[in-house]
Amino acid sequence: MQRLMKLTVLSLVAIGFAAGCNKKETEEQSSPAPQVTKALSTVVVPAQVQGKWKAVQIEVADKNAHLKKVYSVKIGSDFKLPGSDLTLKVETFLPHFVMEGTTLTSQSNDLVNPAAQLVIRENGKEIYKGWLFSLYPATHAFQHPQYGFTLVDYQPAS
Structure with missing residues (x-):
């Protein structure tokens, strides 16, 4: 009798478990896909770089x-x-561009990995905001039907 009760309890647990799994699978199938949130990056211009550069070419x-x-x-x-x-608007210039998690910054004021954050507007509407890298011009390159842009030089402040 006890053996029969144990089998009955185990059967009920197994049925409940199976039903729970099926219910969860059905819920997962019917629920929308999770939204992927893109982490926003923060640009930090260190004091050793601020005001040291006036323009880029x-x-x-x-x-x-x-x-x-x-x-x-x-x-x-x-x-x-x-x-x-x-x-065109150069928002930021980082002479030693590095990415630390979601922070974009410069490790020094030395021209190790020069990068310029560029905003391009066409008829006043922003069509691009990203980075130009002088050492890696094809990285994240902006695609425009007529124009291409490359960071080629930098002008220190006087």
């Missing part, structure tokens, strides 16, 4: 005209690209 390649021209763009200022509807 950006080479603009006009793919249609097969021409390249270098422009000096002051850090923090808007620059209207001649003959286009584009405005």
